[in-house]
Amino acid sequence: MKEKDIKIIGSEEWCVFEEFGIPAIKARIDSGAKTSSIQANNIKIFLKGTAEWVRFEVNPIQDNRSIMITCESKIHDKRIVKSSSGISEQRIVIKTPVTIGNTTFEIELTLANRDAMEFRMLLGREALLDRYMVNPSATYLERDFTTQQIAEKYAPFVKEKSGLKIALLASNPELYSNKRIVEAGIARGHEMVFLNVEQSYMKLDAIEPEIRYRGGNIIDAFDAIIPRIKPSVTFYACALIRQFDSMGAYCLNSAEAISQSRDKLFATQLFAKHDIHIPITGFAKSPLDTKDLIKLVNGAPLIIKLLESTQGKGVVLAETNKAAESVINAFKSVQTNILVQEFIKEANGQDIRCFVVNGKVVASMQRQAAKGEFRANIHQGGSASKIKITSQERKLALKAAKILNLPVAGVDIIRSNKGPLLLEVNSSPGLEGIENATGLDIANIMIEAIEKRLKFKR
Structure with a gap:
């Protein structure tokens, strides 16, 4: 191809995949990556x-899983690809035509979990070769769409809302897990409400019990409640869950079950x-028993753990008996x-998180502690x-x-020399760590569990 035929594109462009029925998807143009990739679940x-x-x-x-397009393609290849986090994994490679602006050409695409990435697609240098040069300071030079056009x-x-009315009872609507659950419910045709x-x-009241929302609005007639409760509001949230239960809503986790899980002792x-x-565990009240408690x-x-700890906070490693006694x-x-x-010690800073839904382990991941840490925690720099x-x-x-x-x-x-040991139950x-590590749609599985419990047929 002659140099004059090479086009200039921006660092972000809209792509169209007519073969898959995808009318528009934003792609990050990345000449540092060899192969192009697309988000796939x-x-x-x-x-x-x-x-x-x-x-x-x-x-x-x-940030919108309520819109989902099912695609099929012949497998072109399977390759070991190193992700941006440095983890190597085998990915499926397909070949398909892509349209950018008025130009259509065939590219190779790896199927990857890109939920945590800013863009659902990445266009690598193999697709750019002899076709495009990138102007990193510009975007959407080939074609741009307004929000209205995308809508x-x-x-x-x-999908039309013809399903259940489900409330997500939590504190922060912007958390990954909460957004994913709402998206999954909407994608399955349910009315989702964040409370x-x-x-x-x-x-x-025995005759007319009520739950109200700030401003005096009565909230009732929910088919199901999904509780996602932070530790600081456990007592109050469990009271709300019991109230919803008494008013006929199915609660995915009951107040009693949540209370038991939060009481670590x-x-x-x-x-x-x-x-x-x-792991052998000790509990004592008096400081006079501390030395014997350590021996136990x-x-x-040894590990010292606050009863109210969560996400690895309030967990301390005491490396000597003297340090343990002081703490x-x-x-x-x-x-x-x-x-x-x-x-x-033999766990080497690793543990396993099993995600259980309705009596089945639907996903599992291994977590590795960050360098210098003794406990695996992806909230504190660990990997999964x-x-x-x-x-x-x-x-x-x-x-x-x-x-x-x-x-x-x-x-x-x-994992220990004595076999697997239970650390705790959350x-x-x-959802973020386990969905990213496994590529599974856990939020969708949770919504399916509610549908099954309520015998709802789509």
């Missing part, structure tokens, strides 16, 4: 004759009672309840990757969720 490989094909779902609009293009894909826990209040006692293997859990190094007595001096737990769990680990996760009577739970397990598990 629910990837399924199947055979057409003797050829391998792939079926996948694309959500072409960023019109995707109007046929917007802020702290802006809801109730009237307790009670939950630990329940696990031990039901013969679930846990095999001495330092434990300091907490006791301010009347703070703690658990003391043996440190599983997909993992295949053992049958023993699966049984442990399911049993733990069942003991607490939690239809939805994040069960944390650690009644409001986050």
Whole structure:
């Protein structure tokens, strides 16, 4: 191709995939990446004759999973690709025509989970070669669409609301998990309402019980409630959940189950009672018992955990007996309840999160602690990757969720020389880490669980 035939494009451009019925998708132009990629969920490989094909779902609009397009393509290749986070993984490669402006040409696309990325598509240098030069200071030089035009293009894909009325009871509508659940519900045709826990209040009355929202609006007639409760509002939120339950709404996790899971001491006692293997754990009131308490859990190094801790906050590693004694007595001096737990050194800063929905482990990931940290936590710089769990680990996760009577739970397990041990069970598990690590649509699975419980047929 002659130099004069090479076009100038911006750092962002709109792409069209007529073969897939995708009318417009924003792409980040990245000459630093070799291969182009597109966001893909629910990837399924199947055979057409003797050829391998792939079926996948694309959500072409960023931050909006309510619009979904199902695509099929013959598999061109399978390659090991290193992601932006430095993790290598095998990806499916397809070939398909793409249109940018008035130009249509064939490109290779890897199917990738790009939910956490700013753009649902990336156009790499192989697609640019002999066709385009990039002006990084400009955008949409080939074609631009207004918000109204995009709405019109995707109007046929917007589903009518003919389903359930579901409330998400939480505190922050902008959290990834909360946005994903709302999107998933809308995508399945349900009416989704976000309710802020702290802006809801109730009237307790045998004849006319009510729940109202700030301003006096009565909120009722919900088919289901999805509680996602932060620890600081557990007591009040559980009161609201009980009220919704008494008014006939199905609550995905009950108030009793959430309360039990949040009481780490009670939950630990329940696990031990039901013969679930846990790290040796100690609990005492008096500072006079501190030295013996440390011996009970095999001495330092050991873990000191606040009973109200969450997302790894309030968890301390004491590396020596003297340090452990100082920290434990300091907490006791301010009347703070703690658990003391043996440190599983052989885990090497790794643990496993199993996501349980309605008696099934629907996804699992391995979390690795950040350098210098002793505990795996993606909220504090740790990393996560997909993992295949053992049958023993699966049984442990399911049993733990069942003991607490939690239809939805994040069960944390650690591998030790004694076999898998249960760390804790989270009644409001986050979706971002596990969806990104596994590529699975967990939010959709949660909505399906409600549909199944309420015997709703789409």
